Amino acid sequence: MAGGHAAFNPEPVADFVDAAVLGDGEEVVLAITEVVREWKTEGRPGGRDGLLLRLAASGGVYVPRFYDVDYLPDGRIRAVAPNRDGVPWRIHKHTVMDLDSWPYPKNPLVPLAETVHERYSVEIFRGCTRGCRFCQAGMITRPVRERSITTIGDMVQGGIERSGLDEVGLLSLSSADHSEIGAIAKGLADRYDGTNVSLSLPSTRVDAFNVTLADELSRNGRRSGLTFAPEGGSERLRKVINKMVTEDDLIRTVATAYSHGWRQVKLYFMCGLPTETDEDVMQIGELAKRVIETGREVSGRRDIRCTVSIGGFVPKPHTPFQWAGQLDHETTDARLAKLRESVRSDKRYARAIGFRYHDGKPGTIEGLLSRGDRRVGRVIEAVWRDGGRFDGWSEHFSYERWAVACERELAREPVDLDWYTTRDRDVDEVLPWDHLDAGLDRDWLWEDWQDALDPDGAVEVEDCRWTPCFDCGVCPQMDTEIQIGPTGKQLLPLSVV
16 A cells, blocks of 8 residues: 555556555554455455445545556557446545544654654644745645644654654755744754754755844754755746745845855756756856855855755645656756756855756656656666666666666557646546545646746746635545644743652
């Protein structure tokens, strides 16, 4: 049984899984367990298929074997339809509306080995309505649901006591957007003032970071790195992706960080976004140089660092960009090489700017897996039989192995690797995940895609937490609503034993 964000398009692995569950797992895993328990108690009627049929009939568990896919002569999908009575046509995601009832994890596992992130992670809210058009996580986890300040305090306290870790990461898709983030940061900083416990926001929106928050996060004197994600190098491109952050916003934010003792800032961008040009990518370098110059000016120091991390854009299901063609890996590599040379050739900033990126070939395979259908399962199996293991690690990844497998396994089909990745889709095409319901209205997603491509300039969409509804469909279709504070509560100091 599969879950998590990738379960919103499980078709590439449909041959390998019995079932997939969409959305939040806290409540549905208990319901599934109850169904399994009843089936066992009754003597396992119908065997494996009998159990899967019970799960599928609930409407909350997707069982791929109970659905047939019919294809058009040109390779597109004609329809996905149930092949058993009692199986629903659409599968709906699960949404937990009261996160305070699920303060997970209560008893964390502590590994014996050192891990990459040696910190205790606390999810402070779930969902995001900022509306970044590339972001699957923000789209499929709607609506926003906040944990209360008191629940967060209890989770932090319990985690520190049970794990022994001394760094707490306040996690969400955009942690500084919590309606009580200031009170949370101050309350936790007060509680652990004078101890070795530090707080961090692993990734912070440029326009949500401020002096007060910076002071609270660094009160014990520790300066972990700050990560901001402008995503696009130019303002034009940021409007296309609905990342409403200006260059001046970024400069004001990094000036705040550098003037309050930080020496290292990491900026995350993407290459290959829809409508992107070479000039958009080159603007990444110019922005990084301005960040370094600002840091040197406000701090009066020369040891200012900025790390630029660039990932290749991969279109994701259930987003406005699900119809977009992906940039080919040759063009991706050429643009990144041009950018790298531009940064390295400027001696004033070359040593101050770190440059990290992945070449385009892994992104192409990610695109195949992201938007593939059931025919991709043959490719996955062929790669595995040919020795493909741990392909997420660059030293084990072989683009040639994947390309050969695609050519061989899809030879009798009217599709190939490029068909799955670099091809634009139109509004009438049946997408492999259209029968899996994330609550988002398909027409709304298409309209947002057209807003991104508007020839007069991309149309930006505000955050519906603070504005009227934009009819994305989640709240009425899922019988949910946005849940935000403030609660009016505050964290009390811990009693000393």
